[in-house]
Amino acid sequence: MKILKFGGSSIASAANINRVIDILKSTSENNQIAVVFSAINKTTDALINMASKAQKQDDTYNASLSELENNHFDIVRELIPVNNQSGVLSGVKKIFNQLENILEGVYLLQELSPKTNDTIVSYGEFLSTFIITKALQCNEIDAVYKNSGELIVTNSNYGNAVPIIDLTDKNIKEYFANNNHNITVLPGFIACNQQGEKTTLGRGGSDYTAAILAAALEVEQLEIWTDVSGMYTANPKLVKQAEPIKTLSYSEAMELSHFGASVLYPPTVQPVMNKNIPLYIKNTFHPEDAGSFITNENVKGGGIVKGISHIDNIALATVEGNGLIGIPGVSKRLFSALSEKKVNVILITQASSEHSICIAIDGNEVEKAELAIQDEFAYELSLGKIDPLHTQTNMAIVAIVGEEMKSHQGISGRMFSALGKDNVNIHAIAQGASERNISTVIDAKNVKKALNGLHAEFFEGHITKLNLFVVGVGNVGGKLLEQIEKQKAYLLDKLQLSIEVVGMANSKKMIFNEEGIDISADWKQNLIDNGEELNLDLFHEHVKEMNLSNSVFVDNTANATIAGLYADYLKESIGVVTCNKIAASSEYSVYAELKRLSQEYNAPYLFETNVGAGLPIINTLNNLVQSGDQIIKIQAVASGSLNFIFNSFVGDANFAEIVDQAGALGFTEPDPRIDLSGVDVARKILILARESGAKMNLEDIENKTFLPKASLEADSIEDFKKTLISEASHFEAIKEKAAANNAELKYVAEFVNGKANVSLQEVDSKHPFSNLQGSDNIVLFFTERYPEFPLIIKGAGAGADVTASGIFADIIRIGKG
Known part of the structure; x- marks a missing residue:
């Protein structure tokens, strides 16, 4: 025999229910099966919302009820053949009439007890199972409905009832011993106490219903059908690269589900683990997918870390003070006080100094926790032995889980390193002695970043x-x-x-x-x-x-x-x-x-x-300094635009035309004054000086300009370009003087003895600056290691392609770490 459970998204529409029916037909061919259903998608939330509105005498609950009723009617009309619809529609209407009467009572009395709330929310599962049972029968499938509340007996903890296993197992075994139908349909989530009053097993309790049935009947396997293909290495909505986990142990599944893997309700695991019943998580919409297989057997492979999970809306509460040190029973008092107020403690850490105890709780329970601690430690608080409770909200817990983690060193180091790389601050850490879970509390805003960083570290081959x-x-x-x-x-x-x-x-x-x-x-x-x-x-x-x-x-x-x-x-x-x-x-x-x-x-x-566009000038300088070399002098032709201009400014060439040409080729800044005034070169030698360790500003750079006064005083780019024409004789004189000296014109930047300058210079044919082509740049590093013959970097120093390649190289450098 097999037990199957289908979640709300699997039956959200008539089309989806038909998919489920096909799966049930296939599974029941050679097996007797019991199938558990949740309420139709979002129904439980709607019922909770309606009950809350009714209690507040907000009569808009009626509109919500009508909308929910119509949604179920629409599914029936699409799912059930016309000649069978009237009976099913009247059955659905009868259920809604009962629900309407209860909500009206809540509205009139303005009272909503946990007991009444359980009754209201149970209607979601009654509706879904009624409709699906009728649909199966209309398909001539041997199916029967059975109310889970008649089988599962619990205590009276409404909203999160605990099954009384002996009575429950007895009821389940007796019923199925006399049940010969191929398919038995049961509502999940629903139970009754020993007085026959409706209780519920907690949100997600339909999984638990299926597990209780599976354990009682010791079936060959339990299948949880949902809208994803198993438990994932991380939440696929937040981590695009997340993948289904093929095989994992019950312990791993329990840890992951407890820490936010919503595909499986945490209590589900224990009943089937105790009976060694294989558990499969499958995808209703892709039944051919392997899904996840959860077993008691020794699970190996699939990585040291099996999955990363998280819990949102966490608050961190810290109890601290000198009055905690060396005092027996403080922890017991703290947790007893929280327990009495029904505050669930998710995570605990305590420093070895015993000066503080830090707990993580649901963000909605902060006020209850504060009151519990204030009441319990009122005396110590009044004497200042314990500080007032310090709470931090908007937190989240991120946990890595894996059975094999305990036998591998350095896992926590890799985890913290990955988080630290993204500057994700860790507020608290917890790790059990089993070493299969390492949990951290972080700011909620960093959850997505943390999950992606950790996933890359442990699952993506270090991509x-x-x-x-x-x-x-x-x-x-x-x-x-x-x-x-x-x-x-x-x-x-x-x-x-x-x-x-x-x-x-x-x-x-x-x-x-x-x-x-x-x-x-x-x-x-x-x-x-x-x-x-x-x-x-x-x-x-x-x-x-x-x-x-x-x-x-x-x-x-x-x-x-x-x-x-x-x-x-x-x-x-x-x-x-x-x-x-x-x-x-x-x-x-x-x-x-x-x-x-x-x-x-x-x-x-x-x-x-x-400096130098795509040339590795700054990186080389950094390597020299970081390796302990001392910079003695830097000389550079560091402007591709000026080098292009003065390389071209020979013979009959016109200076103004060459400047225009350099602009058209993208060698100069949009405002050519930045280049020709020497400011751009001054900035570059300033940057190199600073990277060498000098504390300098731009005004400390001596700028020996070659421009005439008219050009320096031009108010606009247009006026500046006009002066290049009107002052042509000035530029011609510079060119002719260099030619007469058999020299080339180079705009040189220099840093030496803590001082820097930029100027237009004549260089002879033996100088390293000679014969620079086009927009080439060159930098000479004279250092203690290169005192006489400098380290030279030379190449194209301007242009979109080489500049882009330099930016790209920096990006790659970041990626390589």
Whole structure:
């Protein structure tokens, strides 16, 4: 014999019920079965809501009752053949009339006792089983209905009654010994006390009903049918990569269900575990799926950690004070007081100093817990031996579960490391002696991030997923998206790195998609059509609210306002990657603060492209300094735009035309004054000086400009460009002088002996700066290890492709950790 149980979502519509009937037909071909049903989806919630409204004399409960009645009528009309409908509809109407009378009594008396509430909520299961039994019979299936309340006997703890096993087992065995029907339909959740009054087994109690039947009859297997394909490695609604667990032990299933895996009601496991009855969790909508198999046998394989689970709406309550130290019986008094108020303690931790006891409870029971502790410890509180109860709300418990955890070292370390990497603060930790569960209490806002981080650590083969929020998707940003899309498969295969763009913005619009924006398709049109108006503060709020693991803010702009937001992102443990030089070259205090925040919040702040576009200049400098080398001098041609301009400014070339050409190629900033004035180069040598350890500001850089006074005093870009024409003779003189000296013009930045300067210089053919092509950059590092012959980095230092590649390299660096 087999016992099957179907949840509310499995019978939410006539179509779903027909699927269930097909499963029952197939299962009962060679087996006698008993099948337990929950109420039709959301019915129990609706009944609870109606009862509450009736108690408050809110007569809108009548409208809710009519709506629920019509929903059931609609299912009957679609499910039952026309010639059989009238009898079924009248039976449903009779049940609703009984329910209406009870609700009316609650309304008139304004009283809703636990006993009455149990009676009201039991109608959901009576309705579903009545309808389904009739549907089976109309399909000429040998089915009979049996009221579970006549079999399962409990105490009188209404709302969460405890079965009296001896009486219950006797009733079940006697009934089924004389029952020869192929299928027996029973309502889940419902029981009766010894006086014959209705009780219920707690929310989710239909699973428990099925387990009680299975254990009493010692059946060959119990099947729990739901809307997912088993117990998952994590909540699939929160962790996209979660997968069904093929096999797990009863102990593992019990731990996971207790800590929030809602697919299985926790008390369900014990009855079948005691009788060694195999338990299957199957998917009504995909019956071909293997589902999860739960057994008493020694379960091996499937990973050290079997699953990650969590409980929402947790409050952390801490009792502490010197009066706890060395005093026997304090814990007993605490838990007895909580028990009397029916406050369930979910998790307990106590420091070895005995100075404090920390408990996790349901967030809805904080007030009851406070009153219980105040009453019990009133004397100690009055003497100051115990501090007033400290509570923290908006918490959640996240637990990892696995039978094999106890035989493997370092599991807790990996767990805490994964949480710490995402800056998820742990408020409390608990681990039982069995070592099959490690539980942590964290802020509720971090649950999704924590689950995804832990899932990546224990189930995804160490694949790291980065979630990018990209601002600036024009020239450089567009190339970056192209490169990411092109390299996605390679990065996943070779580096176990998955990169998703989950947010992006241009100067007008912004768009977000937690599952990832499709950058292989027409993302530009998607941004135009579906994006909302750009608001940088709102963009930041969206990023915070999404709260994704390994989030990185990517700034491809030269915008000062955006640069001013970096600190806000770093404080949220969101990494920052940028080609925007403004932040790193602003006041030293700002630069230092961003560096500090990066360390404090474990959030990378990378700006390799601030100097040399895609060249590994800053990274190389960091490696030298971190390995203990001392910087003696830095010399650089660090402006691709100026190098292009002066490489091209030979022979009959016109200076103004070359500047225009550099702008058209994307080598200069939109405002060419930034490049030609030397400010851009000054910012770059300032950044290199700071990365070398110098505490400098931009005004400390000596800027020996080559521009004439008229150009320096121009009020606008247009006026500036006009001066390049009107002052042509000035630029020609510079060119001719260099030619006469058989030298090349290079705009050089230098840092030596704590001082820095930028200037246009003539270099001869033997100098390393000679013969730089196009927009090439070059940097010479003279150090204690390279005192005479410098470490040289040379290559293209401007252009959208190389800049994008530098940004991409920083992103990959974050992913590689």
